[in-house]
Each structure stands twice: as structure tokens, then as C-alpha cells.
Amino acid sequence: MALRRALHFVFKVGDRRKTATFYRDVLGMKILRHEEFEEGCKATCNGYPYDGKWSKTMVGYGPEDDHFVAELTYNYGVGEYHLGNDILGLTLQSSQAVSNAKRLGWPITEVGEALYVTEAPGGYRFYLVDKDQPANDPVQKVCLGVSDLQTSAHYWTTLLGMKILEKNEEKKTVLMGYTDNQCKLELRDIGGAVDHGTAFGRIAFSCPREQLPGLEALMKKENQKILTPLVSLDTPGKATVEVVILADPDGHEICFVGDEAFRQLSVMDPKGNELLDKAMDEDKSDEWFAKHNRQKAAA
Template sequence: MSGRRTLHYVFKVGNRTDTLKFYREILGMKVLRHEEFEEGCKATCNGPYDGKWSKTMIGYGPEDNHFVCELTYNYGIGDYALGNDFQGITIKSKQAIQNCKSKDWPISKISENKYEACAPGGYKYILLDEDQPSTDPVQTVSVASSDLAKSMEYWTNIAGMKVFKQGCKSATLGYCEKQASLTLLGIDGEVEHKKAFGRVAISCPREQLQGIQDAAKAINGKILTELVSLDTPGKATVEVVILADPDGHEICFVGDEAFKELSQVDPKGEELINEAIAADKSSEWYAKRNRSKPAA
């Protein structure tokens, strides 16, 4: 679909220190921007929580031309149960494999040139033993599908993706083969979204947002958040529509024009997340009382 591109996947994290260590020291990503919020997001970007939270965008390069990760942190929550909905992100990076081995990060070999490592929280990464490309090392984000034909119909007709490759148990789709793609992996049984459920973000020209919403309504598709404006303090206001596919995978469509302004790399991003972690005493508060931080 003209003008659309995959942007990022949203993860809920309970420990920013350990999580940032994995993304920085193992995957070799860099913090692109960091934002703190006093109240929950009205589009539930941080999940169904109303309290203080933060958002950290991290990746291999600018959000304009790289698929990145959005790490959302709710100050009062230390752990999230993981379902079978998220199946992994595949990255070309021989260096990440070497980092796992040299830093004693758990890693397992899947095949001749394919390894698996997990971020804190259990989020799976498939690492390909290949040189890291100068463009975007992130190849695809994989999610589970209980009915591959039904999922493909939704992602092509509503999300506007093209099918790049299809097999008996999987399909790879996207907007452009130079961007990170979406892989649907067929599973037996239902797709479970537990407390750690995430969401895929896709940008499109602002003028397409209403049409996307209308198309979902026309098939009685699930609309989680109707067209709404979201404010980020001191930055651009973006408009989004949030849908759910037949298996409940959340998809956030965001107006590209404002998002490009919002998503500029912040040179102070690393400094801001480091300061936020240093100032966060929530874990210490629970430790002094011999209690664990609550799970979601």
C-alpha cells in the first residue's frame, strides 16, 4: 500500500536495567529517544495501566528507515506473563551471536546459521550468523496465527500488505522487501495474549487513517481505539487508529507526517534513560520491605 511502512514492535518490560543491557550490549542497538509520562496513554501504548510510565525507542538506526523496538515500562510492575502471540524478531548479526558467547548470555543453536536468544521477559530473538547489513539488520517480526488463511486475508485487505512468501505453516508479508516484514506462523490451537502482549506499529499518510478504520468497521473487525490524537510533551501530536486482527494481535496505524517529526533521534536519549533508571527507586522500595515488585 502506497506510503505505508512497518515501524516498531511494542514490548512491556519490568526491569529497564537488565533489558537495556540486552539491547545495547548483546544486540548492539542504540537508544534513539526516551520519554517519561505521568499518566497512562489513552491509546494504551503502555497497556491498560493509568500510572507513571516511560517509553524508550531503541534500534540500529533512525526510525525513518529502521524497524525498532519500543520498550514500555510501568513503574509499579515488575513482571509480565508471556503468551504464545509473539514468536520472535529475526536479525542478521554475526556480532550479536559473538556478544552472547563473549558475555555469557544464554544462546542456543537452531540450525547451521541460526541461533536463538531471549531478552529479559522471555522475548525471543532469532539471530542469523551473517554480517550485519549497512541498511537495517532487522529482517522480520513473527507472530502466531491460528488460521493462516484468515490472518493473511486480514493483513492484506485491512493492513494493505503484500504476500512475499507463503508456505503450509507460514507466510511473510510487508510493504516493501527493503523494510522489515511480518511473518505469520501457523500454530495448533488458539493464540494466547497474556499480560506481556505487544503491538505492531505501521505508519501511513494521515489521510489514510479514516479509511483504515472504515475498512475494519465494514467487516465488523475489532477496533481497539478509534481515530484519536496522542500528545507527547514538547513534541508532535500524532493521530492513530488501533485495530486487532482475527487472533487479537494489536496493530497501531499512525499518521506518518507527524510521526516523522515525533520520531527524530534525540541526541540526549541515552542520557535521559540512564537518568530515569538512576532516579527510579521503586524496586528498592519493595526490597526494603522484603517484597517483590508486583507482576501484572
């Protein structure tokens, strides 16, 4: 399955401005593209059951063709989400990010040798390796909590075609990926049920478009959960992509998208930064809620 590649993880955000500060100024990532939508996504990209106005911002250290990035989805009018124990953290290597956090007074804690932990707004955890950024992608791995490591590892390897790169019996983790030079997926047995809260995210991968029907058919044959059968998604002025959304044994959402169209859709937009700033300046929802002495909804 070497043709498959890890793309991004989807985070729901309630405060775009604080979130932008974290990714841009603390982590040192770039705004790769920003898109505004007037109604909810057919594949519930902005979460369920939100069917109103929302935005998507892709942030990362480089182009989506060869970097694992974050997709930040913002639902207008929703101020916060309840974080579960499903996403346990992203690990990235950047001494500059560690330095930025200390300089800006962003809370950061040393948890090991050359290893720090910090949180994005909303409580999402990031582990920062205090070493120079590598020439390729600084994002090393995404860690997801699972209730039964053996069952989950079987699903991701046998059905989704990942290869196991490392097992750690003591930490109850399995590290896997499609190729050695991509962002890896780490599964950690949390010894109990996985709670997705309302902040539940989604991990995305691409594959050749011709593999999507077969992937969907395999999941049907194996009686595995399909959240969204093969569907086409439109982005105004950009390529239309096809996706299948799955759920693993613990309900982690997994998006597979046709690679060819996604490469067209995900071309870096030099106006991304400007578009995000413009959208934040034009979003008067905080002022409206304050004026009416009301709080934004908590999902």
C-alpha cells in the first residue's frame, strides 16, 4: 500500500484567533489554504450535526503533497467542544517551536529528555522534540487511544494495509505507517473505553482514486462501519474530490480521499494567510454574543 499516504488530522476549534496564534506563532507553521463554506459538509467534515456556516484552514510546515498537516474546522457560533481521550497527541520535531513557546509565555512542560508537551486552544496536546527541524516533515506521529490494541492493530494492518514499524509492550503501543518517510500512526491501549467527546477528530489518508470502491467493498464484506459511502465533495473554485469515511473498532473516523484530485485541491494558496485574517476580522460573532450577554454554544 505504498501508494497510500497520511494527509492530515482534523481538529474542531472554537476560537480561531487563539488557534491561529498557536499554529503560526508557537509551532511556526504556515497557513496553506483557507476556505469558507455556507452550509455543512456532505461528509460531515465540520462535524455532526452542524449544518450551518463553517470554515476550513489547513496549516503545516510545507505543501500538503509531502507534509502531514492540521485541518482546523470552525463552526460559526460554536465556542467550545468537549475533548475526549481519543486523540492523545501529535509529536513534532522543532527546537524553534519550543523556543517560541518559552519566548511567548505559552504554557509548556518538559516531560522527558529533549521532549516537551504543550496544548493548542481546546486542549489538544502536542509533544515537541527539542531538536532542529528535519529537512523533510517535522510532524512525526499522531497518537490515538484504543480499547483493545490487538483488535485495532489487526484492523489498521489487515484491512487498511498499514505495516507495523514498532511495538512497545511496556507502553502498550504500536507504531505503524504506509512508508517509513511519512507521518506515523501510533495506537496506545488506554485500558478502557474510548470517549470521543464532541471534539472528535478525523484522520485522513489518500489513495489512488481507483482503490476507493474496493476499499468500500472490503469494509462491507468484513461488516465494518462505513460512516460515509463513496461521495463527491465540492470546494468552490477548486477540484472535486471523492472520499469514503470509515470508523475503526473504537469509532475513530478515517477518511480516504482520491489522491489525484486531492493533489489539485490541496495546492498551497499564497493568499491563505490573508484569507484567514480577513475571515477572522469579518467574524463579528464574539461581539454579537457579548453585546447580547450570551455565550457561544458549547458542543
